[in-house]
Amino acid sequence: xxxxxxxxxxxxxxxxxxxxxxxxxxxxxxxxxxxxxxxxxxxxxxxxxxxxxxxxxxxxxxxxxxxxxxxxxxxxxxxxxxxxxxxxxxxxxxxxxxxxxxxxxxxxxxxxxxxxx
Amino acid sequence: xxxxxxxxxxxxxxxxxxxxxxxxxxxxxxxxxxxxxxxxxxxxxxxxxxxxxxxxxxxxxxxxxxxxxxxxxxxxxxxxxxxxxxxxxxxxxxxxxxxxxxxxxxxxxxx
Numbered sequence: 001x002x003x004x005x006x007x008x009x010x011x012x013x014x015x016x017x018x019x020x021x022x023x024x025x026x027x028x029x030x031x032x033x034x035x036x037x038x039x040x041x042x043x044x045x046x047x048x049x050x051x052x053x054x055x056x057x058x059x060x061x062x063x064x065x066x067x068x069x070x071x072x073x074x075x076x077x078x079x080x081x082x083x084x085x086x087x088x089x090x091x092x093x094x095x096x097x098x099x100x101x102x103x104x105x106x107x108x109x110x111x112x113x114x115x116x117x
Numbered sequence: 118x119x120x121x122x123x124x125x126x127x128x129x130x131x132x133x134x135x136x137x138x139x140x141x142x143x144x145x146x147x148x149x150x151x152x153x154x155x156x157x158x159x160x161x162x163x164x165x166x167x168x169x170x171x172x173x174x175x176x177x178x179x180x181x182x183x184x185x186x187x188x189x190x191x192x193x194x195x196x197x198x199x200x201x202x203x204x205x206x207x208x209x210x211x212x213x214x215x216x217x218x219x220x221x222x223x224x225x226x227x228x
Contacts, residue, residue, distance in 0.1 A: 040220075042208075042218035042219050042221045043161070043206075045215050045216070045217060045218075048215055050214075055214065056214065056215060104216070105151070105163050105166065106153070106163070106216055108161040108162070109160065
């Protein structure tokens with residue numbers, strides 16, 4: 001397994017355009033998380049999936065943001081009508097659940113950096 | 118709501134100095150506690166963890182003890198090296214099944 005993969009690594013777009021990011025988690029991991037990180041801050045929780053079910057979504061997430069994990073494998077995060085305030089690093093992480101010693105340990109991807117002009 | 122507060126940085130130390138980075142949290146339920154580290158130019162990775170009260174997590178010479186009575190999980194290392202220069206994040210995994218992160222503490226170690 002090659003770890004958590006994210007694509008694209010960098011995206012520059014104009015305000016008002018839509019963007020989509022993809023995350024491929026570690027195949028054995030049933031939980032998948034999206035976070036947003038801005039310069040000098042810690043990752044901010046956006047949403048998470050257990051298998052294909054989206055179980056929690058941050059109240060900070062506007063309705064311009066939508067995430068899917070259609071078959072419980074890869075996930076996409078779409079931002080519609082981007083704004084300059086959306087500029088950030090978007091991080092994906094995956095983990096297992098349950099009683100194992102590795103449960104809830106997040107494995108992060110390298111992130112997708114979004115710049116909105 | 119759930120939250121975590123950690124020591125503001127940057128922290129600048131000389132090699133072989135003692136390091137403490139304070140972390141306190143508020144969380145529903147009985148969280149597992151983690152420290153993650155981000156080295157320059159790299160992604161976030163797990164440093165250590167503790168899953169119940171009085172557990173001590175340790176890795177690469179770093180230690181942290183789960184203190185339920187003070188809701189704290191302070192990170193310590195007895196003798197830092199230049200290679201420890203990084204950003205450190207305290208991160209409780211809360212009863213809401215998500216991990217929340219502190220703002221991070223940047224550590225610079227001088228030779």
